[in-house]
Ligand SMILES: Nc1ncnc2c1ncn2[C@@H]1O[C@H](COP(=O)(O)OP(=O)(O)O)[C@@H](O)[C@H]1O
């Protein structure tokens with residue numbers, strides 16, 4: 001029972017984050033991963049490597065398997081076959097969602113998902129790593145050090161003046177930033193960001209691009225996005241996913257003149273703008 | 274006196290606690306010190322009815338903790354209430370001793386009637402008050418934990434979970450109806466004489482039980498209020514509004530649910546244990562699926578996710594029930610159904626929501 005109580009957060013399974021071994025420069029390995037839903041291959045023998053500190057964009061038409069790929073990395077969906085490793089040593093397929101989250105992988109959902117009846121500050125507090133052990137949960141106060149961490153993240157995502165407001169009344173873009181802030185409170189090594197700018201105004205998009213770029217380097221960031229202009233503004237490296245597999249990979253300028261990519265995606269690309 | 278910040282911020286809760294303090298003093302005064310012929314005199318019967326409402330209110334608070342804050346609509350909480358009641362009823366049965374119809378010093382009457390020669394193993398220890406009191410917490414808690422552990426781990430949620438909680442209480446009802454179970458079958462446990470040596474018929478005992486019910490309600494309320502104002506309380510809200518978000522933030526949602534569900538069942542058990550000596554009987558009817566549904570309606574009427582609303586709803590609906598079942602018994606169920614529909618459509622945030630809105634607009 002006491003183990004159960006102290007392990008509400010799955011920290012019993014937690015390997016220390018420092019032990020993520022990215023010595024070869026690669027933080028995330030997906031190798032020959034296949035997922036089938038009722039006979040339909042949503043992910044088909046997909047291999048993908050994300051470098052340590054890299055900012056990677058993943059594009060691809062609707063139904064290409066982008067969200068499913070994130071489901072696999074974060075433990076929501078277990079693949080039929082393949083290997084998924086975080087660093088050299090951590091087999092993500094052996095872990096469940098909370099354990100993977102605690103390992104240092106944060107995920108932003110396609111729909112902004114913040115806890116609406118809580119304030120911005122409370123949302124960040126909820127996400128704070130290290131506050132999740134049972135004893136850490138049974139408190140009504142914030143320590144000075146915790147408050148500093150929250151303030152730093154508020155500043156980073158530009159919500160400092162809104163810290164006392166309910167998350168539910170934030171503008172759409174602010175909710176997206178709050179969710180990214182929640183990921184940052186988890187102190188992740190890898191951020192998975194699903195369609196962050198859908199529904200944003202151009203100004204909000206610019207701020208988001210700036211935010212994501214500022215995170216690269218100290219974190220690896222994987223961004224799934226439809227908006228080509230946005231992708232152009234942030235990405236070093238772009239992967240095109242199609243029918244559950246990698247169609248092409250490279251710099252956006254190269255991809256835009258690749259006939260195969262043009263055919264499946266960019267040709268019809270206007271539909272996604 | 275310095276109150277913690279989480280309590281100071283809870284104005285409705287402070288009002289509730291003040292009301293409980295006032296009635297804990299006032300009602301004994303009106304019963305014991307005001308002469309019986311005085312119009313303000315309260316009869317022991319009235320005191321007992323009020324004590325019963327307080328037990329229901331504690332059950333409602335327990336339900337609101339899991340439903341209002343964690344989003345689990347349990348339609349089986351009356352089972353935990355009844356189990357707490359049976360545990361305490363077993364103690365009261367053992368206190369009867371030789372005063373039963375058959376005069377057996379150990380076996381309760383119904384066992385003698387069934388020609389049983391010895392006490393079943395699970396009745397041992399219930400002659401001790403402390404043991405029975407402990408079981409009032411342990412039995413509902415354990416059942417809730419085992420049930421919750423499996424249900425939540427299999428990620429059963431929403432309406433499916435509500436249905437299996439109904440099945441749970443229904444199955445227990447059928448089991449307790451059987452004589453072979455050893456809990457008095459159909460008739461349940463009754464004919465109680467005294468508790469810790471004090472006669473249950475005595476005015477003073479009834480007053481003490483009433484005050485204890487008020488204290489238990491205050492304690493249960495404070496525990497829940499404190500819990501929902503901690504970080505864990507915010508985790509509960511996160512689970513309610515976006516279970517996946519909580520999970521991907523690193524929370525073991527299943528364990529949080531199982532733990533809080535267990536705590537809630539224990540509170541329901543305490544409510545049941547205080548209820549039984551006041552009404553003088555516990556029978557399998559307490560497990561009836563409808564009882565659990567009624568309790569959920571109290572919470573909905575008062576205002577889900579407010580704790581105070583649960584208390585208000587439980588007391589008002591039961592007051593209406595006492596009055597209506599006296600005046601027009603056949604329409605009670607229709608009235609209850611109508612009330613539920615009306616509240617759902619017109620007052621989604623319950624009576625407390627109505628008050629809060631008033632407050633906000635003035
Ligand atoms: N849980 C599921 N059950 C069945 N099919 C699914 C499920 N999740 C995704 N799919 C299917 O897998 C394909 C890939 O979906 P998804 O990963 O959401 O695509 P994207 O995010 O690239 O638009 C789609 O055809 C979708 O219908």
Ligand SMILES: [Mg+2]
Pocket residue numbers: 066067068110
């Ligand atoms: Mg998607």
